[in-house]
Each structure stands twice: as C-alpha cells, then as structure tokens.
Amino acid sequence: MSIVLLIAVPLFFAFLGIILKKAAPYFLLLVSFFNVLALGFISQGAIVIGGYSSFYGIQLVLNSYSLIGLYVVNTLFFVIVAINCFKHKKLSPILLISLAGLNGLLLTNDLFNLFVFMEIAGISAYLITTTTKDPKSTFNYLVLGTIGSSFYLLGLIILYAMFGVLNIRILGNIIEGVVTNKAAVALPFLFIFIGLGVETKLLPFNSWVKGILGKSNALTGPLVGAVYASAFAFVFGNLLRYLFVFSESLLLIVSILLVATILIGEAMAYASTKVREILLFSSIAQAGVAVLVFALGYYTWGTILIALNGFSKLILYLVVNIAVDQVKSDELSALKGLFVNNKLIGAGFSVATLSILGLPIFAGFIVKMNILVAMANTPKFFFVGVILLASLIEGIYFIKLLINFWFEQDQAPRVKYSYVVIYVTLVIALLITVFGVYLEPLNSIHSTLNLVKGVVMHG
Amino acid sequence: MASLELLLIFTLISGVIAYLVGKVHPKTGSILTIIVSGIVFASLAYFGLNEQLLTKVSYLPYISFIQTPLAIFFGVLVSFVFFMVSFFNPYFIDKYTYKAVYSLLYLLSLAGIIGIFFTDNFMTLFFFFELVVWSSLFLIPLGRDEEVSVWYFGFSVFGSFALLSAILLMQSVTGTFDITTGLQAVSGFNRLSVFILLLIAAFAKLGAFPLHYWLPKVLTDSPDPVTSIFSGGLEKLGAFIAVLGLVKLVPTGFFIDVMDMYLTHYILAILGSLTIIGGTVMAIRQDDAKKLLAYSSMSNGGYIIVALSLGSSAGISGGLYHIIAHAIASTAAFLAIGAVARQTNTTKMSELGGMLHKMPITYMVYLIAIISMAGIPPMGGFISKWLIFQGVINKGLILVAAATFFGSIGSFLYVFRPLAALFLGQELPQFKETIKEAPIVMLIPMVILSLLNIVTGVYPTNILAYINTLLVDLNIVQLDITRWTIVGTNGTLNPALIAVMFALGVFIAFIIFISLKKSRKVELMDTYTAANFIYTEELLHYSVDFYAPIERLYEPYIHFMKKFYQALANKVREVGALVKYYIFTSKPEVATFFIMLVIAILLWGDLV
Incomplete structure (x- = not known):
C-alpha cells in the first residue's frame, strides 16, 4: 500500500463529503479508522510524486520516526473524531482535510511541500476553531498562523536561493558539508524556527493559544492541544534532526527562547486559576521541553516524549473540556470535586497527569529519566536544572489540580462522561502504566529509532 | 519470605488485592494492611537480622538488591512502624473519602520503602523514592486539609530533585548508578556538590530547617494513622539520605583544625541546632496536641542532623539510636493522640481534659512516649540524647551544645502540656458519658511501643551492638559498650542501674502514697475562686495560653520562613x-x- 493513500484518501472523501452531506460524518469516521488500520500495512521507504528524481520532485518518506508520528496523530485523531463527529456534522469535510494535511506534514521531505501542508492543516484548524464561537480568537489565530507560515516561507526561499534544493535531507547534508560559516544560514533557520515556533506554541510567538485553547470545547481542545501539538512537534523534530545547523548565536537565541518558554510557561500555568488555562500554559512549557530535547540532539527519547505527551494530553483536554462544557465554567473552584462522581475518569486523568510529571511506575518517568541521564552525560547540567525546576513548578500546580478534583468540600459538580470517553481514558492510562513498568516496548522503539538512517535517498 | 524481590512483589500485589477487597468491604481491605505489613516486618526482621535475606532478582527488570546493615537497620525500623500503625487502619477507614485507595496507597508506600533501603542502584532508589512521594501524597488529603499535600509535594519533590541531581552528577563521573561506587568516586568540586545536594534531599525529607515548612502542616492535618507513618517512618527516609551524604560520602570542603571538623559538617550542625530551637519554640506555643508533637518531631529531626554531622562514634551511634528512639516514641505519642481524637473528634487541648479517667492505658502510653521524647530516663530517648550530648561536648561545639540542651529543656516545657491538658485535669462534661477506652486492637501497638520505649531505655546494649556492626560497615570507630554499660569520654552510663533507681523511687513514692492519709474525693464544682463559686465547668481549664509570657518573647519572629x-x-x-x-x-x-x-x-x- 502506498503512503500517498494516507493523504489522498482523506482528501478524496473530503470532497465526496461536500457532495454527499449526509454521509460526511460516516466518511470521517471510516476514513480516520482506515488510516489507523492502513498504517499496519504500509511499507517503509520513500516515494517521489510524479516520478522525478528525488532532487527535484516532492519526496514522501516513511521511516520509523514518521511512522510513530503517524500512529500517534491518526490514533488520537480517530479517538477525537469518534467522540465528536456527530456533534459537529458540518465540519466533517474540514476535519478530513485537516487529517490529510497533518499526515502530509509528517510524511513530506520537501520544504515547500511542508509549507503547503502547514497551510492546509492551518486553515482547517482555523475553521475548526470557529466552533468555539469566539471569532476574535480565531481571527487572531489566523493572523498569527499566517505570519508564522510567511516567516517559514521566507526562510525556505532564502535557503532555496542559496542552495537550489528543497529536499530536506539533501539540503541538510549539503549545508552540513558545504557551509563552513554557520552564521551565514542563521537567518533563514531563525525564520523557519519562528514559523514553526508559532505553531508549536513557543514563547513569545504563541499569543493565539490563549484564545484558542483557553476557550476550547471538547473538539478543539483535544484536537489543537493534543493532535496538532504532537504533529507540529514531530515536524519540528524532523527539521531539527535533518536540516537545522546551529551557529553559535542562533543556538544561544534558540536556547534562551526555549528555556524562557519552559520556565515562564510553567509560571503562567502556576498563576492561572482556570483549568483550561492551566492546561494550555503547561502545554506551552512541554512543547518547549520537546523542542529543546530535539535541539540538543536527543532525537529518540524526544520522539517518545512527544508521542507520550500526545496521549496524555488527549486525556487531559478531553476530560477537562467535557466537564467545562457541562458545568459552564472553567474556574478551578467550580470544578472542585469533579472526580468524586467520576472515579474511573479520575483514575485515568490522574495516571496521565502523574506520567506527565514524570513520576514512577508510569511511562513518563522512564522517558524523563532517559532524557535527563543523556543530558547529564553530555554534559548539559544547566538544562537538567531547567527541566527539574520546571517539573517542580509543574508538579505543584498539577497536584493542586488533582487534589481539587478528587476532594470537595460541599457540592461536587455533576458531569456525565460517555462510555467512549471512559473507555479511551482507561485504555490510555493502562498503556501508560504498562509501558512505565514493562520497559521492553519503549526500549525497542528507542533502538529502532536509533537505527533510522540519516538520509533516505531513493524509494 | 527471605527473598527481597518476592517481598516487594508480594507487597505490591497485596496492595492491589487490598484495594479490590476494600472496594467491597473497606474494613477487610484495611485488615489486610495489618497482615501484609506484619509479614513484611517479620520477614525483614527475622531474615535481615540474621543476614539471610536473598538479594537475587529473577523477575523484576533493572532492579537489584543488596543487604547492608544500614539497609536492614532502616528497613526493619520503618516496616515496624508501618506494622504498628496498621492496627489503627480498620478503625479510621470509615472516616476517609476513598477507603479502598487508602489501603492500596498504604501498601504501595511500604513497597517503596523496601525498594529504597535495599537497592544498590541509585536510579532504583530514586524510582522508589518518587513512588513513596506520590503514594504518600494522596494519603494526606484524606485528613483535615487538602492544600497541605501540595506543600508536601513541593518540598518533597524539591528534595528528590536535589537527590536526582546528585545521582546524575555521580553517574556522569562514574558511568554507573552503583551507590557505593558513586559515593566513593566523586571528588573535588563534584563531591562538594553531591554532598550539598544529598543534604538538601535529606533536609527536605526530614523536615529540617530551612526546609521544614511542610512538616508541621502535614503532621497536623493528615489522618491520624498517616501522621504516625510520616513521623515514625517516612521522615526517616531523610535520615537515610543524611547517612549517605554525611557518613558514606567522604567528607569534603574546608577543614577547621581547631574544631577537628569540616566546615560543611559544622554548618550542618548549626542548621540542625536551628531546627532543634525552631521546633522547640514553636511546639511550646501550640494548642493543637498534634501540631505540638509535629513541631517536636521537627526538633528531633534536628537532633539526628546534629548527631550525624559530628562524625564521631558517639555522635553517629547516638544519631542512629535517636532514629530508633524517636520513631518508637513519636509513633506511640501520635497513636495515643490519634486514639483520643477518634473518641472525641478533636485534638485541641483547650477542648479536652480528664481523659485519664476514661482512657487510662492511652494515658500511660502517652506518658511513657513523652518521657522518652523529652530524653528522661529510663526511656530510649535518654540513651540517644546522652550519646549525642557526649558527641557534641567532645567536639567542644558550644553553640550546638547549647541548642541541644535548650531543645531538651524546652521539650520538658511542651510535652507535658498535652499530658496535663488532655489527659489530666478535670473531665469535661461533654465527654463524661460518651468516651470509652480505645478498642483492644488499637491498644496492642500502643502497648508494644510503650514496652519498647522502656526496653530501649533500660537495656540498649543489643541495639547498640547492632549499631556497632553498622559502624564497622561505615568505617567508623565502634562505640565502647559492655553488657550493661555505655562508656563515653565523660563518664560511663549504666541505664539499667538508673532504671532500678527510678523504679525504687517510684516504689518509695508509692509506699508514701498508700501510707499517707487517703485524699478526699471532691466534686468538680466543690470549689470557689476569687470569692465566687464556679457554675460552668469549662472555666476551670488552665492549659490555654499556658506559656504566654515565653511566647511573647519570640512571637514577632516566628513567621519569617x-x-x-x-x-x-x-x-x-x-x-x-x-x-x-x-x-x-x-x-x-x-x-x-x-x-x-x-x-x-x-x-x-x-x-x-
């Protein structure tokens, strides 16, 4: 089965859905399920669209790195769609397009093609966020997203003008081999960094997040907070691995930005009393950690970190957004005692949170320890300190959140979760626990990722 | 079970079983915690003290065990505290919001304890350390105040991250997580950093100044059995880390010839002294009996720090003995207060009185415990404090000595207050009819602990002999003990003789008591004051603001941390x-x- 199908099938059904409006939600459900299934049958490798040589044509690459990305994004997408597709029927074609865009993002090995998919995914995201009925935030998102992709475009234009190639891996090799003065490529890389920084929510390019995730619903919260976040983190990781070359000053700026993102993100979450805001600011910090891990060169554990965070985030955003939809308030005080009547959901939520905090018997502990050990051995103790300090603040507000959700003084809010949500939450929580204790799967993913060759030139 | 691995798996699985059983019948689930912690304690004590524990690991990946005297010392002690406290669980389980989870987390913490003490690998140690942090964390909010657990988490995690940084530093030098190798191989500035980081971890866990803020809050607001677990058990994790940092790690830094001591150790001794003073003065002004004991717990943590930082055989054996003595005494005292709280639903001294009439055994337990905590013979606390005083005086540390003496005298001031206010004095009308002695199952651990308080005070030789083997392991000169005496530089102590004299004194007093004229029993209202008769019994309560004049001396300064x-x-x-x-x-x-x-x-x- 060709990897193009992962993009083509959603696109085709998106257009079919516009014609057959009644069937569109079913298309959405089936196609997103098909995509998850199809991943099991697709062979790894690279193909070039249109039969050009990989130097000129658009190359799609499927290796174990992008496969993990696809699995995470498609699975999360399917889950979210399964929970929401009949509530937002009109959005079905758009959701399909966004799925195509996200898969394209993960697969493409072409800088300009990446821009196209960024726009596709971006535009569908703008449309999807209109469901929160807050046009100002959506407009803000639209403007900033466009500014971001313009910077990305500008960066890639400069690179193309300098080297005449758009294939990411080839370009990366050329820059690595040819350019002696790394400062010469610092500007285009900074542009690309800013462009992706807007989408991955890095400080200070991320002011759209507050409007979008701070006012999210059960569809947009998990979709933007978990699926888009993971997809763009994977893309960022991909570029950092194969393309980016850091000059000293660029690395300094990037490090400062990332450290600020991590620490200030946590501080902002700590300062918030609204549950959705707490989640979104902590997402910012975690995005910073993920990008930092990639920028410092720990690709394999970085990949696993993004994947794990994607799943944990899904639970967090889903549970909170459903509660907010029903309680009509996202103040922590209004949601106090949320789990008193929803113990199963609470158990899953707690596991996801404890895993994000990196506490043992959960998978987050393994990932975090491996990253920290790798950093300590490089040795980069400064960043170890940053991550630990961030984890401390993160721990405090997340534990506060958990305690507030589990214990109530007078009246616990009545929130009804559907069986699908409970089931999904528990399964993910179970997996997080199993992977935290039974280390074989994570270690084997780690070693497979280590084997991924730097360049896949020909299909 | 002689195999540590099986013991760990057994505890974990029983935790899950206790949870499932607890879902159906909470009380049975909590009874399981008694059985399981009893088995854990018995196994560790029997096989550990005979050095027959099996360290082979065949099922658990990445985990390895080692059997050292230090591990056995702490393992036996803390599992014993868990076992003793578990007798209280069935009687408190009804008060909790999440009954089944309580049993699960209780046993999870216990499993974590086994892992921490018996591993030879730093990463495993950290794994279990964090496991204990979060499993004990959720026990706290089952009590009076939920926000407290957030403070606990903050300080705990600050400590564990310091520990982790030390671990990572050692690993980056040695390339291995092995505990012994790591502690031996670091040198120079790295060693100093490791030392500081380990001590931060120890201070955070022990609740020593300036990382003490969480301790009184947690000990006050946790459910009563959990308080005992923290004070007698989990706090001792800090002591364990302190031993690693202060004794197992080769000392480093500037050596002060005049004091025959490293500057780093001296600073620690000073911080320990501040902990003692801070805990003492804060304990004096509390109205809540639990809070009072909480601050006393903090002050005792200071003694442990001071003792371990001395580095001499008297100091370290005193510190280790104090760990035992304080674990036993504070567990007993908190359990006694817990028993009172269960019957009356309050721990405020101003609301209680005359419990002696209804709960005489609890009263005796508390009395013995506080005698030990205040360091008065013939209880265990006296032996350890005597050793610590010896150590401090030998080093000529005047300021530290002043602080330790202050702590001891201060403890006379505060530990007897709950005794007077809560157990003695007049019986309050609201409790006259309803209160009974605690159930027999709750009395079992309290009586056992009281007996141990006496045994450790009268015949400490066995334990000190074990501590001597531990000192050999730690490369420290052994303490000079004979069957009945402990030889210090400033004199020889014969605890049994003191006990006999004490008993004689009590006996003579008893003779005088029965030979004198019987005192006449009067009704409470049969009195008058300031030329007025009393009509309401409550007015006679004399223990509120008892030390107000002393408090006024330092009241403005207490809140700075x-x-x-x-x-x-x-x-x-x-x-x-x-x-x-x-x-x-x-x-x-x-x-x-x-x-x-x-x-x-x-x-x-x-x-x-």
Missing part, C-alpha cells in the same frame, strides 16, 4: 501573570513585535 515561602510562591505567580499580561494579548501586532525583536537580536552585529 512562612513569609519567605509564600513570597516565593507569589513571585512565581507574579512572573507568570506579568508575561501573561504582556504577551497573551489578543493583538497580533504584539506577537509580531516580539518576532521582530528576536530577529533583531540575531542580526545585532550586522544592524548596528
């Missing part, structure tokens, strides 16, 4: 709010401005 931590939290919040205000506007132009700023910084050299 609290203010510091709250200011710190506020600062973090302010930074967050500030950035939120400036960046997270709904104006895209602001974000664009920042983008241009970042680009300008990169191009700085070219632009200007």
Whole structure:
C-alpha cells in the first residue's frame, strides 16, 4: 500500500463529503479508522510524486520516526473524531482535510511541500476553531498562523536561493558539508524556527493559544492541544534532526527562547486559576521541553516524549473540556470535586497527569529519566536544572489540580462522561502504566529509532 | 519470605488485592494492611537480622538488591512502624473519602520503602523514592486539609530533585548508578556538590530547617494513622539520605583544625541546632496536641542532623539510636493522640481534659512516649540524647551544645502540656458519658511501643551492638559498650542501674502514697475562686495560653520562613501573570513585535 493513500484518501472523501452531506460524518469516521488500520500495512521507504528524481520532485518518506508520528496523530485523531463527529456534522469535510494535511506534514521531505501542508492543516484548524464561537480568537489565530507560515516561507526561499534544493535531507547534508560559516544560514533557520515556533506554541510567538485553547470545547481542545501539538512537534523534530545547523548565536537565541518558554510557561500555568488555562500554559512549557530535547540532539527519547505527551494530553483536554462544557465554567473552584462522581475518569486523568510529571511506575518517568541521564552525560547540567525546576513548578500546580478534583468540600459538580470517553481514558492510562513498568516496548522503539538512517535517498 | 524481590512483589500485589477487597468491604481491605505489613516486618526482621535475606532478582527488570546493615537497620525500623500503625487502619477507614485507595496507597508506600533501603542502584532508589512521594501524597488529603499535600509535594519533590541531581552528577563521573561506587568516586568540586545536594534531599525529607515548612502542616492535618507513618517512618527516609551524604560520602570542603571538623559538617550542625530551637519554640506555643508533637518531631529531626554531622562514634551511634528512639516514641505519642481524637473528634487541648479517667492505658502510653521524647530516663530517648550530648561536648561545639540542651529543656516545657491538658485535669462534661477506652486492637501497638520505649531505655546494649556492626560497615570507630554499660569520654552510663533507681523511687513514692492519709474525693464544682463559686465547668481549664509570657518573647519572629515561602510562591505567580499580561494579548501586532525583536537580536552585529 502506498503512503500517498494516507493523504489522498482523506482528501478524496473530503470532497465526496461536500457532495454527499449526509454521509460526511460516516466518511470521517471510516476514513480516520482506515488510516489507523492502513498504517499496519504500509511499507517503509520513500516515494517521489510524479516520478522525478528525488532532487527535484516532492519526496514522501516513511521511516520509523514518521511512522510513530503517524500512529500517534491518526490514533488520537480517530479517538477525537469518534467522540465528536456527530456533534459537529458540518465540519466533517474540514476535519478530513485537516487529517490529510497533518499526515502530509509528517510524511513530506520537501520544504515547500511542508509549507503547503502547514497551510492546509492551518486553515482547517482555523475553521475548526470557529466552533468555539469566539471569532476574535480565531481571527487572531489566523493572523498569527499566517505570519508564522510567511516567516517559514521566507526562510525556505532564502535557503532555496542559496542552495537550489528543497529536499530536506539533501539540503541538510549539503549545508552540513558545504557551509563552513554557520552564521551565514542563521537567518533563514531563525525564520523557519519562528514559523514553526508559532505553531508549536513557543514563547513569545504563541499569543493565539490563549484564545484558542483557553476557550476550547471538547473538539478543539483535544484536537489543537493534543493532535496538532504532537504533529507540529514531530515536524519540528524532523527539521531539527535533518536540516537545522546551529551557529553559535542562533543556538544561544534558540536556547534562551526555549528555556524562557519552559520556565515562564510553567509560571503562567502556576498563576492561572482556570483549568483550561492551566492546561494550555503547561502545554506551552512541554512543547518547549520537546523542542529543546530535539535541539540538543536527543532525537529518540524526544520522539517518545512527544508521542507520550500526545496521549496524555488527549486525556487531559478531553476530560477537562467535557466537564467545562457541562458545568459552564472553567474556574478551578467550580470544578472542585469533579472526580468524586467520576472515579474511573479520575483514575485515568490522574495516571496521565502523574506520567506527565514524570513520576514512577508510569511511562513518563522512564522517558524523563532517559532524557535527563543523556543530558547529564553530555554534559548539559544547566538544562537538567531547567527541566527539574520546571517539573517542580509543574508538579505543584498539577497536584493542586488533582487534589481539587478528587476532594470537595460541599457540592461536587455533576458531569456525565460517555462510555467512549471512559473507555479511551482507561485504555490510555493502562498503556501508560504498562509501558512505565514493562520497559521492553519503549526500549525497542528507542533502538529502532536509533537505527533510522540519516538520509533516505531513493524509494 | 527471605527473598527481597518476592517481598516487594508480594507487597505490591497485596496492595492491589487490598484495594479490590476494600472496594467491597473497606474494613477487610484495611485488615489486610495489618497482615501484609506484619509479614513484611517479620520477614525483614527475622531474615535481615540474621543476614539471610536473598538479594537475587529473577523477575523484576533493572532492579537489584543488596543487604547492608544500614539497609536492614532502616528497613526493619520503618516496616515496624508501618506494622504498628496498621492496627489503627480498620478503625479510621470509615472516616476517609476513598477507603479502598487508602489501603492500596498504604501498601504501595511500604513497597517503596523496601525498594529504597535495599537497592544498590541509585536510579532504583530514586524510582522508589518518587513512588513513596506520590503514594504518600494522596494519603494526606484524606485528613483535615487538602492544600497541605501540595506543600508536601513541593518540598518533597524539591528534595528528590536535589537527590536526582546528585545521582546524575555521580553517574556522569562514574558511568554507573552503583551507590557505593558513586559515593566513593566523586571528588573535588563534584563531591562538594553531591554532598550539598544529598543534604538538601535529606533536609527536605526530614523536615529540617530551612526546609521544614511542610512538616508541621502535614503532621497536623493528615489522618491520624498517616501522621504516625510520616513521623515514625517516612521522615526517616531523610535520615537515610543524611547517612549517605554525611557518613558514606567522604567528607569534603574546608577543614577547621581547631574544631577537628569540616566546615560543611559544622554548618550542618548549626542548621540542625536551628531546627532543634525552631521546633522547640514553636511546639511550646501550640494548642493543637498534634501540631505540638509535629513541631517536636521537627526538633528531633534536628537532633539526628546534629548527631550525624559530628562524625564521631558517639555522635553517629547516638544519631542512629535517636532514629530508633524517636520513631518508637513519636509513633506511640501520635497513636495515643490519634486514639483520643477518634473518641472525641478533636485534638485541641483547650477542648479536652480528664481523659485519664476514661482512657487510662492511652494515658500511660502517652506518658511513657513523652518521657522518652523529652530524653528522661529510663526511656530510649535518654540513651540517644546522652550519646549525642557526649558527641557534641567532645567536639567542644558550644553553640550546638547549647541548642541541644535548650531543645531538651524546652521539650520538658511542651510535652507535658498535652499530658496535663488532655489527659489530666478535670473531665469535661461533654465527654463524661460518651468516651470509652480505645478498642483492644488499637491498644496492642500502643502497648508494644510503650514496652519498647522502656526496653530501649533500660537495656540498649543489643541495639547498640547492632549499631556497632553498622559502624564497622561505615568505617567508623565502634562505640565502647559492655553488657550493661555505655562508656563515653565523660563518664560511663549504666541505664539499667538508673532504671532500678527510678523504679525504687517510684516504689518509695508509692509506699508514701498508700501510707499517707487517703485524699478526699471532691466534686468538680466543690470549689470557689476569687470569692465566687464556679457554675460552668469549662472555666476551670488552665492549659490555654499556658506559656504566654515565653511566647511573647519570640512571637514577632516566628513567621519569617512562612513569609519567605509564600513570597516565593507569589513571585512565581507574579512572573507568570506579568508575561501573561504582556504577551497573551489578543493583538497580533504584539506577537509580531516580539518576532521582530528576536530577529533583531540575531542580526545585532550586522544592524548596528
């Protein structure tokens, strides 16, 4: 089965859905399920669209790195769609397009093609966020997203003008081999960094997040907070691995930005009393950690970190957004005692949170320890300190959140979760626990990722 | 079970079983905690003290065990505290919101304890350390105040991250997580860093100044059995880490010849002294009996720090003995207060009185416990404090000695207050009819602990002999003991003789008591004061604001650490709010401005 199908099938059904409006939600459900299934049958490798040589044509690459990305994004997408597709029927074609865009993002090995998919995914995201009925935030998102992709475009234009190639891996090799003065490529890389920084929510390019995730619903919260976040983190990781070359000053700026993102993100979450805001600011910090891990060169554990965070985030955003939809308030005080009547959901939520905090018997502990050990051995103790300090603040507000959700003084809010949500939450929580204790799967993913060759030139 | 691995798996699985059983019948689930912690304690004590524990690991990946005297010392002690406290669980389980989870977390913490003490690998140690942090964390909010657990988590995690940093530092030097190798191989500045980091971890766990803020809160507001677990058991994790940092790690830093001591150790001794003083003066002014004991627990943590930082055989054996003595005494005292709290639903001294009439055994337990805590013979606390005093005086540390003596005298002032206010004095009318002695199952651990308090005070030789083998393991000169005496530099102690004299004194007093004329029993209202008859019984309560004159001396200064931590939290919040205000506007132009700023910084050299 060709990897193009992962993009083509959603696109085709998106257009079919516009014609057959009644069937569109079913298309959405089936196609997103098909995509998850199809991943099991697709062979790894690279193909070039249109039969050009990989130097000129658009190359799609499927290796174990992008496969993990696809699995995470498609699975999360399917889950979210399964929970929401009949509530937002009109959005079905758009959701399909966004799925195509996200898969394209993960697969493409072409800088300009990446821009196209960024726009596709971006535009569908703008449309999807209109469901929160807050046009100002959506407009803000639209403007900033466009500014971001313009910077990305500008960066890639400069690179193309300098080297005449758009294939990411080839370009990366050329820059690595040819350019002696790394400062010469610092500007285009900074542009690309800013462009992706807007989408991955890095400080200070991320002011759209507050409007979008701070006012999210059960569809947009998990979709933007978990699926888009993971997809763009994977893309960022991909570029950092194969393309980016850091000059000293660029690395300094990037490090400062990332450290600020991590620490200030946590501080902002700590300062918030609204549950959705707490989640979104902590997402910012975690995005910073993920990008930092990639920028410092720990690709394999970085990949696993993004994947794990994607799943944990899904639970967090889903549970909170459903509660907010029903309680009509996202103040922590209004949601106090949320789990008193929803113990199963609470158990899953707690596991996801404890895993994000990196506490043992959960998978987050393994990932975090491996990253920290790798950093300590490089040795980069400064960043170890940053991550630990961030984890401390993160721990405090997340534990506060958990305690507030589990214990109530007078009246616990009545929130009804559907069986699908409970089931999904528990399964993910179970997996997080199993992977935290039974280390074989994570270690084997780690070693497979280590084997991924730097360049896949020909299909 | 002689195999540590099986013991660990057994505890974990029983935790799950206790949870499932507890779902159906909470009380049965909590009874399981008694059985399981009993088995764990019995196994560790029987096989451990005979050095027959099996360390082979065949099922659990990445985990390895080692059997050292230090591990056995702490393992046996803490599992014993868990076992003793578990007798209280069935009687308190009804008060908790999440009954089944309590049993699960209780046993999870116990499993974590086994892992921490018996592993030879730092990463495993950290794994279990964090496991204990979060499993004990959720036990706290089952009590009176939920927010307390957040403070606990903050300080605990600060400590564990210090520990982790030390571990990572050692690993980056040695390339292995092996505990012995790691502690031996670091040198120079790294060793100093490891030392400081380990001690931060120890201070945070032990609740020593200046990382003490969480301890009184947690001990006051946790459910009563959990308080005992913290005071007698989990706090001792800090002592364990302190032993690693202060004794197992080769000392480093500036050596002060005059004092025959490293500067780092001296600073620690001073911090320990501050802990003692702080705990003592704060304990004096409490009205809540639990809070009072909580501060006393903090002050005793200070003794452990002071003792271990001395580095001499008297100091370290005194410190280790104090760990035992305090674990036993404070567990007994907290359990006694817990028993009272269960019957009366309050621990405030101003609301209680005359419990002696209804709960005589609990009264005796508390009396014996506080005698030990105050360091009065013939109880265990006396032996350890005697050793610590010896150590301090030998080193000639005047300031530290003053602090330790102050702590001892101060403890006379406060430990007898609950005794007088809560157990003695008049019987309050609201409790006259309803209160009974605690159930027999709750009395079992209290009586056992009381007996141990006496045994450790009268015949300490066996334990000290074990501590001597431990000292050999730690490369420290052994303490000079004979069957009945402990030889210090400033004299020889014969605890049994003291006990006999004490008993004689009590006997003579008893003879005098029965030979004298019988006192006449009067009704409470059969009195008058200031030329008025009394009509309401409550007015006679004399224990409120008992030490008000002393309190006035230091009252303005007591909150400075609290203010510091709250200011710190506020600062973090302010930074967050500030950035939120400036960046997270709904104006895209602001974000664009920042983008241009970042680009300008990169191009700085070219632009200007």
